[in-house]
Amino acid sequence: xxxxxxxxxxxxxxxxxxxxxxxxxxxxxxxxxxxxxxxxxxxxxxxxxxxxxxxxxxxxxxxxxxxxxxxxxxxxxxxxxxxxxxxxxxxxxxxxxxxxxxxxxxxxxxxxxxxxxxxxxxxxxxxxxxxxxxxxxxxxxxxxxxxxxxxxxxxxxxxxxxxxxxxxxxxxxxxxxxxxxxxxxxxxxxxxxxxxxxxxxxxxxxxxxxxxxxxxxxxxxxxxxxxxxxxxxxxxxxxxxxxxxxxxxxxxxxxxxxxxxxxxxxxxxxxxxxxxxxxxxxxxxxxxxxxxxxxxxxxxxxxxxxxxxxxxxxxxxxxxxxxxxxxxxxxxxxxxxxxxxxxxxxxxxxxxxxxxxxxxxx
Amino acid sequence: xxxxxxxxxxxxxxxxxxxxxxxxxxxxxxxxxxxxxxxxxxxxxxxxxxxxxxxxxxxxxxxxxxxxxxxxxxxxxxxxxxxxxxxxxxxxxxxxxxxxxxxxxxxxxxxxxxxxxxxxxxxxxxxxxxxxxxxxxxxxxxxxxxxxxxxxxxxxxxxxxxxxxxxxxxxxxxxxxxxxxxxxxxxxxxxxxxxxxxxxxxxxxxxxxxxxxxxxxxxxxxxxxxxxxxxxxxxxxxxxxxxxxxxxxxxxxxxxxxxxxxxxxxxxxxxxxxxxxxxxxxxxxxxxxxxxxxxxxxxxxxxxxxxxxxxxxxxxxxxxxxxxxxxxxxxxxxxxxxxxxxxxxxxxxxxxxxxxxxxxxx
Numbered sequence: 001x002x003x004x005x006x007x008x009x010x011x012x013x014x015x016x017x018x019x020x021x022x023x024x025x026x027x028x029x030x031x032x033x034x035x036x037x038x039x040x041x042x043x044x045x046x047x048x049x050x051x052x053x054x055x056x057x058x059x060x061x062x063x064x065x066x067x068x069x070x071x072x073x074x075x076x077x078x079x080x081x082x083x084x085x086x087x088x089x090x091x092x093x094x095x096x097x098x099x100x101x102x103x104x105x106x107x108x109x110x111x112x113x114x115x116x117x118x119x120x121x122x123x124x125x126x127x128x129x130x131x132x133x134x135x136x137x138x139x140x141x142x143x144x145x146x147x148x149x150x151x152x153x154x155x156x157x158x159x160x161x162x163x164x165x166x167x168x169x170x171x172x173x174x175x176x177x178x179x180x181x182x183x184x185x186x187x188x189x190x191x192x193x194x195x196x197x198x199x200x201x202x203x204x205x206x207x208x209x210x211x212x213x214x215x216x217x218x219x220x221x222x223x224x225x226x227x228x229x230x231x232x233x234x235x236x237x238x239x240x241x242x243x244x245x246x247x248x249x250x251x252x253x254x255x256x257x258x259x260x261x262x263x264x265x266x267x268x269x270x271x272x273x274x275x276x277x278x279x280x281x282x283x284x285x286x287x288x289x290x291x292x293x294x295x296x297x298x299x300x301x302x303x304x305x306x307x308x309x310x311x312x313x314x315x316x317x318x319x320x321x322x323x324x325x326x327x328x329x330x331x332x333x334x335x336x337x338x339x340x341x342x343x344x345x346x347x348x349x350x351x352x353x354x355x356x357x358x359x360x361x362x
Numbered sequence: 363x364x365x366x367x368x369x370x371x372x373x374x375x376x377x378x379x380x381x382x383x384x385x386x387x388x389x390x391x392x393x394x395x396x397x398x399x400x401x402x403x404x405x406x407x408x409x410x411x412x413x414x415x416x417x418x419x420x421x422x423x424x425x426x427x428x429x430x431x432x433x434x435x436x437x438x439x440x441x442x443x444x445x446x447x448x449x450x451x452x453x454x455x456x457x458x459x460x461x462x463x464x465x466x467x468x469x470x471x472x473x474x475x476x477x478x479x480x481x482x483x484x485x486x487x488x489x490x491x492x493x494x495x496x497x498x499x500x501x502x503x504x505x506x507x508x509x510x511x512x513x514x515x516x517x518x519x520x521x522x523x524x525x526x527x528x529x530x531x532x533x534x535x536x537x538x539x540x541x542x543x544x545x546x547x548x549x550x551x552x553x554x555x556x557x558x559x560x561x562x563x564x565x566x567x568x569x570x571x572x573x574x575x576x577x578x579x580x581x582x583x584x585x586x587x588x589x590x591x592x593x594x595x596x597x598x599x600x601x602x603x604x605x606x607x608x609x610x611x612x613x614x615x616x617x618x619x620x621x622x623x624x625x626x627x628x629x630x631x632x633x634x635x636x637x638x639x640x641x642x643x644x645x646x647x648x649x650x651x652x653x654x655x656x657x658x659x660x661x662x663x664x665x666x667x668x669x670x671x672x673x674x675x676x677x678x679x680x681x682x683x684x685x686x687x688x689x690x691x692x693x694x695x696x697x698x699x700x701x702x703x704x705x706x707x708x709x710x711x712x713x714x715x716x717x718x719x720x721x722x723x724x
Contacts, residue, residue: 004391004392004397005391005392005397005398006396006397006398008397008398008402010398010402010403010404011404012404012601013401013402013403013404013405013601013604014402015398015402016399016401016402018391021390021391021399021401022391024390025387025390025391028383028386028387028390029366029367029380029383029384029387030366030367034368034685035366035367035368035370035683035685036367036368036370036372036377036685037378037383039375039378039383039562039563039564039609040370040372040375040376040377040378040563041372041375042372042373042374042375042686043375043564044691075437075438075439075442075565075603076437076438076442076586076600077437077586077600077601078600079585079586079599079600080437080438080586082584082585082586083584083585083586083587087584111584111585114582114583114584114585115582115584116582194601196601196604200401201401201402201604201605202401202405202601202602202603202604202605203437203565203566203602203603203604203605203606204565220476220477220478221476222444222445222449222473222476222477223441223444223445223473223476224438224439224441224442224444224445225445225587237441238438238439238440238441238556239374239375239439239556239558239564240564240565241437241564241565241603241606242375242558242563242564242565243563243564243565243605243606244565244603244605244606247401321397323396323397323398324404329406
């Protein structure tokens with residue numbers, strides 16, 4: 001790590017691999033010999049075609065997606081997907097199942113309801129402040145899709161695996177854990193992920209959609225809100241968010257070529273989260289907020305004995321070059337987001353700091 | 363200009379001021395002493411608050427907007443605005459006037475019609491292949507708004523001034539000429555502009571809206587498509603496109619502090635377009651495609667005697683470091699986009715090349 005950089009535990013926008021940032025900087029005034037910045041080249045040029053096509057190809061290889069899947073880049077973040085999914089997939093008489101596992105699930109449900117789309121909340125962990133992932137859910141056999149939030153950034157919980165939904169396709173918000181582990185694509189109808197946590201900067205949402213999901217989209221949806229607009233034009237019906245897509249491409253290249261794929265990434269993420277959770281379990285000072293079997297490997301949420309200590313902890317950590325440890329403003333406490341680009345060294349440094357803080361304040 | 367950079371006449375994404383690119387590069391791994399890249403900092407941090415608030419304040423100063431106006435940053439480009447404008451402003455029984463002056467106007471009209479919103483096309487220049495800006499238009503006194511495309515990127519025409527619409531507010535697509543000249547904000551209800559031509563990179567659309575326009579927005583619009591979602595949260599209801607907004611902020615700083623404001627920018631743009639148009643008018647070889655009184659100061663469209671010569675011209679120009687001169691794929695011919703960041707030296711170099719090409723092929 002360059003000495004003037006911090007260890008960044010932000011929840012999103014979040015840390016990016018330093019080698020990616022360096023590559024962007026190196027070529028920022030002259031991308032690929034074009035004599036232009038990546039921010040100045042036409043999205044209709046061969047230069048940009050190569051960028052977006054490479055990002056699509058790497059996504060398919062990394063997630064082992066077969067030819068049924070399309071990879072799209074859409075603006076508006078996951079929040080725009082909350083609106084587009086019911087708009088595109090719930091025609092008259094159709095309904096969808098949603099699991100409510102936290103703030104973002106709830107918002108996804110609300111945006112469907114706002115459009116008067118029938119949604120059934122088949123599971124919720126609201127009873128225990130969203131501290132766990134529901135089990136033994138009864139899904140509707142006639143649901144158009146089942147919507148799950150794969151990882152809950154704010155509450156620090158994560159689906160360890162996805163439940164059996166029979167023949168009903170899964171629609172997954174993977175904003176905070178996409179590319180952090182391999183997935184079984186068999187049951188997937190659609191995946192979406194705001195890039196700014198695991199795969200890039202803010203400003204673009206990756207959407208992976210299975211071909212058959214596109215067959216029933218109504219005609220009268222505004223062009224920019226219709227998935228087929230994006231599939232028909234390789235995400236370039238209008239000018240796409242070029243810089244964000246380019247950065248995603250570089251992160252995917254790093255995942256494939258430097259990390260060595262998602263199995264290796266998963267092992268690294270396991271090690272990072274083990275470092276923190278094993279430490280919690282040996283300490284009476286730091287308490288994890290998620291139930292053990294639902295703990296997230298991406299967002300590690302914890303409390304200290306009181307709020308004053310939490311404030312001191314966050315401030316002192318920042319002074320030591322450990323940033324972004326404050327919990328989400330809606331829940332308080334502390335949170336270490338340890339996405340793909342967070343290094344083992346960074347997590348070890350954090351644990352050392354936590355030990356030292358405990359010994360001085362415990 | 364750095365010697366490995368070209369003169370960039372792309373229509374969008376387009377040239378950015380070199381000093382802005384250099385500033386981004388310099389601080390790319392450590393923004394404002396944060397120890398993080400601008401792509402890694404939280405949008406809820408003071409660092410980013412300062413960026414977005416400065417962009418808003420500079421926009422208001424540059425365009426001399428009074429306190430009635432709000433400046434927003436929305437994803438999805440101008441194309442998303444084509445959909446949001448009728449969705450937000452045309453309640454049951456309300457209709458809007460549109461002038462059809464080219465591809466983007468037509469798309470704006472189509473997106474309103476797709477939602478079954480009543481729109482009246484009060485003027486069109488389709489009869490002459492959109493080569494002119496209509497005059498003496500009769501507007502509807504009861505229209506909710508009048509929609510105009512301020513500058514037509516593809517056809518190379520521009521409204522020299524805006525027509526009198528009585529008490530009906532103007533809604534302007536200024537994607538390709540925002541901040542290129544001062545405007546009279548008196549009649550403006552809303553301005554929108556995809557950033558990637560005059561004020562930044564792709565991935566963000568600036569929207570300027572007058573407070574009273576917000577009073578009649580229906581409640582049942584999806585959150586991400588409702589202007590009040592953005593006004594309520596300073597454009598940060600969800601994670602905004604941070605890097606694009608940051609770059610816009612730097613371009614606005616350049617406009618204020620280096621160029622010296624929009625009167626000065628307009629004089630420079632006048633000089634650049636005069637260089638090209640005066641040269642056309644002295645040549646039988648190059649023919650401008652727009653009617654004289656409708657010529658754009660941003661996109662200078664022209665033809666050579668035949669298509670083969672046009673291909674040679676574009677290819678040879680590129681070899682000489684003059685890029686992006688091919689006309690839009692829907693109309694053919696040639697086009698020099700000379701937005702704010704295109705330099706007088708760049709345009710002079712282009713005219714010299716054109717003279718030399720004519721002498722060898724004329």
